[in-house]
């Protein structure tokens with residue numbers, strides 16, 4: 001079972017996250033990144049976080065501890081921004097916390113240039129993402145962190161943010177477990193991920209027992225009133241059935257033939273050139289934001 005803690009202090013919103021998670025201190029003296037039930041992404045994002053995160057942990061991938069956080073919106077009465085207060089006021093009760101990794105860095109393309117990743121590890125992560133249809137681990141938004149960074153131990157990759165995985169739970173009636181996975185822009189695509197080795201190693205571990213154990217971690221409250229399912233138990237069985245069928249059909253979705261870093265860069269350059277071509281003359285000097293390049297240092301070039 002996920003541990004339960006009570007929030008004692010709302011420290012700050014994390015505005016870099018689309019769902020505006022918050023850094024929260026709790027009564028076990030821990031610090032957590034909390035995803036709130038009242039966010040626009042809704043409860044399904046939290047369900048995906050628990051299922052995929054706990055599956056990752058069970059398969060031996062690095063993933064920070066998840067806890068259930070009892071949260072009283074009164075704690076953030078001092079929060080100056082109305083939209084953040086609205087989110088917190090809509091989230092009393094149990095929310096989802098992830099252990100805060102102090103000093104962790106986002107795994108950006110800049111970091112990736114010098115950070116070594118073993119093809120076997122890359123393969124395991126891509127395999128998990130393909131199994132759970134995670135559409136949010138791209139070069140632009142890796143949802144990977146590097147930690148620790150203070151020199152106490154070698155820095156390693158940690159998985160975070162699986163809220164956009166399990167896309168099939170948004171359309172149960174039309175999703176087939178054999179569906180191919182779009183891996184072209186995967187954050188680890190150019191590390192030569194060995195997905196075949198990962199399939200051989202990990203597929204036998206994703207048993208029905210493991211899936212049932214992982215599903216048991218999802219609070220009932222996040223699975224009730226789910227259209228098409230009479231009880232939380234029925235919803236859990238549907239997730240476990242789907243993932244069991246998908247793991248058995250890995251030949252149909254196993255990604256191979258990853259584009260190289262150069263191919264991706266060429267594709268990106270082509271896209272940028274097309275955009276540039278379509279612009280009127282006076283717009284041609286606007287910085288191109290394809291691929292989120294680092295902020296421009298020298299603005300004088302725009303002054304003519």
Ligand SMILES: Nc1ncnc2c1ncn2[C@@H]1O[C@H](COP(=O)(O)OP(=O)(O)OP(=O)(O)O)[C@@H](O)[C@H]1O
Nearest residue numbers: 014016017018019020033098099100101104160161
């Ligand atoms: N456990 C953690 N420890 C340290 N920093 C974290 C942790 N989890 C998240 N962060 C930081 O907060 C940012 C936003 O988190 P996350 O991606 O989980 O939020 P989100 O709302 O789901 O974001 P989005 O949907 O925009 O990707 C991360 O990019 C990272 O910088």
Ligand SMILES: [Mg+2]
Nearest residue numbers: 017141143161
């Ligand atoms: Mg994210």
